[in-house]
Amino acid sequence: MALNIAVLPGDGIGPEIIAQALRVLEVLKKEGLDMTFTEAPLGGQAYDRFGHPYPEFTQEICRKADAVLLGAVGGPQYDSLDRPLRPERGLLAIRKDLGLFANLRPAVLFPELANASTLKAEVVAGLDIMIVRELTGDVYFGQPRGIRTNDEGVREGFNTMIYSEPEVRRIAHVAFEIAMKRGKKLCSVDKANVLETTEFWKEIVIDVAKEYPEVELSHMYVDNAAMQLIRNPKQFDVMVTGNIFGDILSDEASMLTGSIGMLASASLNESKKGLYEPSHGSAPDIAGKNLANPIATILSAAMMLRYSFDNEAAATRIENAVKKVLAAGYRTGDIYEEGTRKVSCSEMGDQIVAAM
Amino acid sequence: MALNIAVLPGDGIGPEIIAQALRVLEVLKKEGLDMTFTEAPLGGQAYDRFGHPYPEFTQEICRKADAVLLGAVGGPQYDSLDRPLRPERGLLAIRKDLGLFANLRPAVLFPELANASTLKAEVVAGLDIMIVRELTGDVYFGQPRGIRTNDEGVREGFNTMIYSEPEVRRIAHVAFEIAMKRGKKLCSVDKANVLETTEFWKEIVIDVAKEYPEVELSHMYVDNAAMQLIRNPKQFDVMVTGNIFGDILSDEASMLTGSIGMLASASLNESKKGLYEPSHGSAPDIAGKNLANPIATILSAAMMLRYSFDNEAAATRIENAVKKVLAAGYRTGDIYEEGTRKVSCSEMGDQIVAAM
Ligand SMILES: CC(C)[C@H](C(=O)O)[C@@H](O)C(=O)O
Numbered sequence: 216m217a218l219n220i221a222v223l224p225g226d227g228i229g230p231e232i233i234a235q236a237l238r239v240l241e242v243l244k245k246e247g248l249d250m251t252f253t254e255a256p257l258g259g260q261a262y263d264r265f266g267h268p269y270p271e272f273t274q275e276i277c278r279k280a281d282a283v284l285l286g287a288v289g290g291p292q293y294d295s296l297d298r299p300l301r302p303e304r305g306l307l308a309i310r311k312d313l314g315l316f317a318n319l320r321p322a323v324l325f326p327e328l329a330n331a332s333t334l335k336a337e338v339v340a341g342l343d344i345m346i347v348r349e350l351t352g353d354v355y356f357g358q359p360r361g362i363r364t365n366d367e368g369v370r371e372g373f374n375t376m377i378y379s380e381p382e383v384r385r386i387a388h389v390a391f392e393i394a395m396k397r398g399k400k401l402c403s404v405d406k407a408n409v410l411e412t413t414e415f416w417k418e419i420v421i422d423v424a425k426e427y428p429e430v431e432l433s434h435m436y437v438d439n440a441a442m443q444l445i446r447n448p449k450q451f452d453v454m455v456t457g458n459i460f461g462d463i464l465s466d467e468a469s470m471l472t473g474s475i476g477m478l479a480s481a482s483l484n485e486s487k488k489g490l491y492e493p494s495h496g497s498a499p500d501i502a503g504k505n506l507a508n509p510i511a512t513i514l515s516a517a518m519m520l521r522y523s524f525d526n527e528a529a530a531t532r533i534e535n536a537v538k539k540v541l542a543a544g545y546r547t548g549d550i551y552e553e554g555t556r557k558v559s560c561s562e563m564g565d566q567i568v569a570a571m
Numbered sequence: 572m573a574l575n576i577a578v579l580p581g582d583g584i585g586p587e588i589i590a591q592a593l594r595v596l597e598v599l600k601k602e603g604l605d606m607t608f609t610e611a612p613l614g615g616q617a618y619d620r621f622g623h624p625y626p627e628f629t630q631e632i633c634r635k636a637d638a639v640l641l642g643a644v645g646g647p648q649y650d651s652l653d654r655p656l657r658p659e660r661g662l663l664a665i666r667k668d669l670g671l672f673a674n675l676r677p678a679v680l681f682p683e684l685a686n687a688s689t690l691k692a693e694v695v696a697g698l699d700i701m702i703v704r705e706l707t708g709d710v711y712f713g714q715p716r717g718i719r720t721n722d723e724g725v726r727e728g729f730n731t732m733i734y735s736e737p738e739v740r741r742i743a744h745v746a747f748e749i750a751m752k753r754g755k756k757l758c759s760v761d762k763a764n765v766l767e768t769t770e771f772w773k774e775i776v777i778d779v780a781k782e783y784p785e786v787e788l789s790h791m792y793v794d795n796a797a798m799q800l801i802r803n804p805k806q807f808d809v810m811v812t813g814n815i816f817g818d819i820l821s822d823e824a825s826m827l828t829g830s831i832g833m834l835a836s837a838s839l840n841e842s843k844k845g846l847y848e849p850s851h852g853s854a855p856d857i858a859g860k861n862l863a864n865p866i867a868t869i870l871s872a873a874m875m876l877r878y879s880f881d882n883e884a885a886a887t888r889i890e891n892a893v894k895k896v897l898a899a900g901y902r903t904g905d906i907y908e909e910g911t912r913k914v915s916c917s918e919m920g921d922q923i924v925a926a927m
């Protein structure tokens with residue numbers, strides 16, 4: 216049966232980087248991997264066409280798909296829209312709609328790009344952290360929320376941070392399973408000394424740990440985790456945390472590499488359906504100029520083959536092609552340094568296709 | 572009139588580092604600065620004596636004081652206590668009790684210690700950020716909160732993130748005032764694209780900005796701020812944010828310096844009463860060994876003279892004494908490197924007293 220892939224180019228550099236990822240997937244398709252690609256708009260692009268950042272048109276295509284490949288959303292021309300119509304609301308909506316509760320964000324330093332980091336080489340050389348972020352709960356979606364005038368006539372903004380037992384249990388399982396396939400070390404990040412939500416989180420994670428006696432579980436407060444990522448990031452293997460702490464720590468961790476143009480991400484639901492997208496944004500400033508780095512998107516396509524389609528061989532083949540091209544010295548502008556060969560977005564695609 | 576200072580040594584290395592700060596203050600007292608010191612316990616030390624981390628005994632002394640000088644709280648022997656009795660609850664309680672809503676956390680790189688950072692020298696050389704963290708609101712204190720079984724019989728943990736207009740207004744004023752005395756650049760950190768609490772925060776900050784036309788105000792999402800602190804920390808002058816984001820970002824920022832044994836902090840109320848403490852913790856592993864670095868506490872005493880007693884001259888004198896001792900090559904173990912002179916906690920105190 217064909218693998219049914221929804222393709223959402225999105226805004227800014229989204230279409231350019233998606234185009235290169237599709238070229239790489241086409242190589243596999245020509246060789247016999249049965250895939251169909253159905254394009255749909257998300258974010259600003261969707262607002263322009265349908266008046267909504269996650270319109271029904273896109274919902275239908277994504278619900279039917281086995282996996283979703285996304286470029287990026289957002290741009291300054293949408294900043295003045297009403298909040299519910301802004302591009303990032305499309306992203307939140309598709310996560311919730313498809314039940315994509317498990318966000319996997321690798322922070323990996325490619326040896327060839329060690330200089331790109333603002334951290335000293337010895338601190339980040341060989342860095343390979345997997346951050347598992349819960350993506351459909353927490354203060355992102357908790358009710359009640361809003362801006363109101365209270366009984367004393369004072370205006371206030373408020374949100375609800377909340378996690379239920381099944382929500383914590385399922386993300387903990389995902390994190391332990393990933394730890395089992397990696398270095399068997401899992402660090403759960405909380406603020407259990409202050410927040411009951413995360414005190415509860417910690418309690419459930421400890422309970423789930425009983426099913427994974429081989430995994431060494433540790434706990435860390437979020438403020439300390441923010442420090443330890445800078446002090447000694449290589450102490451971490453897999454980290455698991457809630458939606459808002461994960462938002463902050465996964466971005467911090469990716470910046471340790473100095474090259475977020477290289478970092479992929481996966482957001483999975485309970486039946487392995489996933490949305491795959493680069494960790495970086497839509498970079499409106501260089502959109503349409505054929506300057507963007509397509510590698511994070513190409514590596515996201517590799518994650519898709521691995522996590523949604525269990526095709527480890529194809530995933531590894533793409534990853535090896537990327538490594539080969541880096542080793543050969545090809546670089547887009549964001550990762551360029553003297554002595555390497557600067558190429559455009561599509562030329563980087565050419566090289567990776569050729570290296571396949 | 573005498574300046575009435577409550578002294579809370581606390582746990583772990585607290586008593587040792589406080590002792591050195593008091594020696595430095597004694598120099599000023601002998602020269603005629605009228606100060607009285609009243610000691611009281613906080614944290615584990617207070618639990619041991621009074622069965623509570625912020626007992627009435629300490630409340631009375633702190634309420635009467637003009638300023639509070641604190642060492643640090645916490646230790647493994649208290650980890651098994653019921654949550655409300657743990658040392659850090661004493662810290663939260665004194666903040667709330669004294670209305671210490673404005674936490675000032677400088678992240679400053681001392682030129683002599685540039686090597687201590689895990690970041691490249693050119694990225695952090697000259698770093699001087701002031702983080703203004705709201706300290707008595709947000710999800711730290713919001714109601715309702717707890718762990719419950721909901722109507723469907725599912726257990727869940729929950730907290731309330733909340734900020735009222737007066738709370739945001741007063742911390743914004745503090746931040747703008749500080750920016751006016753520094754580089755006139757203020758970055759307000761929020762997650763306004765997702766959280767109404769911080770959308771409201773942003774709205775109020777923009778309104779307060781009208782009173783400070785000279786200050787260049789910018790806004791940044793918290794995930795981006797976590798990245799930018801690593802990518803290019805010197806872009807920041809003053810940052811202002813809520814309690815939980817401030818907890819994370821201020822620790823991240825202090826770790827950029829690689830020497831948190833050097834970093835002071837102040838927590839102020841509306842009438843300049845303040846609690847002053849080092850940014851680091853109670854370091855139980857080296858407690859009682861005369862190994863701790865007393866400089867952060869000594870610099871906290873300098874902040875106390877500046878912010879609570881408007882004595883800029885005395886504050887600068889302490890800070891200059893610290894600089895002189897660093898320039899002369901004296902280092903406690905945490906900041907020691909080859910070619911410098913390793914000294915104990917009390918020897919560091921000796922040197923700073925002598926340099927006064
Ligand atoms: C755009 C925004 C809503 C989103 C988030 O906060 O989840 C982004 O920061 C991310 O991490 O994917």
Ligand SMILES: CC(C)[C@H](C(=O)O)[C@@H](O)C(=O)O
Pocket residue numbers: 408409438659660662663818
């Ligand atoms: C100990 C803890 C309650 C405290 C906080 O979260 O505020 C600490 O991390 C701090 O930053 O002073």
